[in-house]
Amino acid sequence: QITLKESGPTLVKPTQTLTLTCTFSGFSLSTSGVGVGWIRQPPGKALEWLALIYWDDDKRYSPSLKSRLTITKDTSKNQVVLTMTNMDPVDTATYYCAHRTTFHGAFDIWGQGTLVTVSS
Amino acid sequence: DIQMTQSPSTLSASVGDRVTITCRASQSLSNWLAWYQQKPGKAPKLLIYKASSLESGVPSRFSGSGSGTEFTLTISSLQPDDFATYYCQQYNSYSGTFGGGTKVEIK
Numbered sequence: 001q002i003t004l005k006e007s008g009p010t011l012v013k014p015t016q017t018l019t020l021t022c023t024f025s026g027f028s029l030s031t032s033g034v035g036v037g038w039i040r041q042p043p044g045k046a047l048e049w050l051a052l053i054y055w056d057d058d059k060r061y062s063p064s065l066k067s068r069l070t071i072t073k074d075t076s077k078n079q080v081v082l083t084m085t086n087m088d089p090v091d092t093a094t095y096y097c098a099h100r101t102t103f104h105g106a107f108d109i110w111g112q113g114t115l116v117t118v119s120s
Numbered sequence: 121d122i123q124m125t126q127s128p129s130t131l132s133a134s135v136g137d138r139v140t141i142t143c144r145a146s147q148s149l150s151n152w153l154a155w156y157q158q159k160p161g162k163a164p165k166l167l168i169y170k171a172s173s174l175e176s177g178v179p180s181r182f183s184g185s186g187s188g189t190e191f192t193l194t195i196s197s198l199q200p201d202d203f204a205t206y207y208c209q210q211y212n213s214y215s216g217t218f219g220g221g222t223k224v225e226i227k
Contacts, residue, residue: 037216047156047164047207049216060215063121096163105170105211106154110163 002026004036004097004111011117012087018116022080022097029055029075033102036080038071040093041113048093052100053080089118122146122210126219132227139195141222143208148188152212155184155193158221159204167206168193198224 008020020038027034037052051071052060061069070083080097094115098107123146133139143153151171156164166175168184171191181196195202203226208219 039218046221047158047209047218049209049218052216062215098163104154104166104175105152106166106209107156107164108166108169108175110165113163 002099002109004099004109006095006097006111006114008095008114008116010115011119013120014088014118016087018082018084018087018091020082020084020095020097020114020116022082022111024078024080024097024099027099029053029073029078029080031055035100036073037098037100037107038080038082039096039098039107040091041096042090042093045093050095051082087118092116092118121215122149122213122217124208124210124217124219126206126208126222128222129220130223130225132225133198134227135198135200137198137227139198139202139224141193141206141208141224143186143191143193143219145189145191145210145212149191149210149212151187152210153184153186153191154209154211155182156207156209157202157204158207164207195224 004024035054038050053071068085073080094113096113097111099109125144153171155168158164172184183194205221205223207221
């Protein structure tokens, strides 16, 4: 059974850097074709694709946020970490991590999400 | 970046109705499109991948069609559990993009 869970601060101040960790089980991020992505959703708004890392360490970023995002993986710990610099109140959102394989192409299993509020 | 436009943004329907949601891409996706269902306070759930493939465990009343730049999600007979928000997502390009969502409400 595949599960993912997001963790990190619930409150960050403007200009700070956000670090979120996705801890997963039921699969390995060293298996060919597997990826883990990050998606966010501001309150009452639509989903926004942020970043994706593949088993071979190929990394993809949203063009509009690329300068602020870094995604990394620790295969031995079954974790993927997303950092976002220079946080702003508009970055207040629920942040999700999700599993992807080349079979689906889409995100087939999602974490429960974690709400991050940006406020001074 | 590829833009995804969903319509309508809100849809009012009754139990038993046939419902169709459209998603248009700013450039061709081949069939690299997915549909998700999201209920309030919950993570999205994958319904359809590769434009028309039904995810395991998803009821057969859900179907997807289309290719290139225009795609549709159809619910053949709306059930009470189907009142939710639906999102399309492209994964053809370097990155992915979601549509703006369609909220299906009770009429």
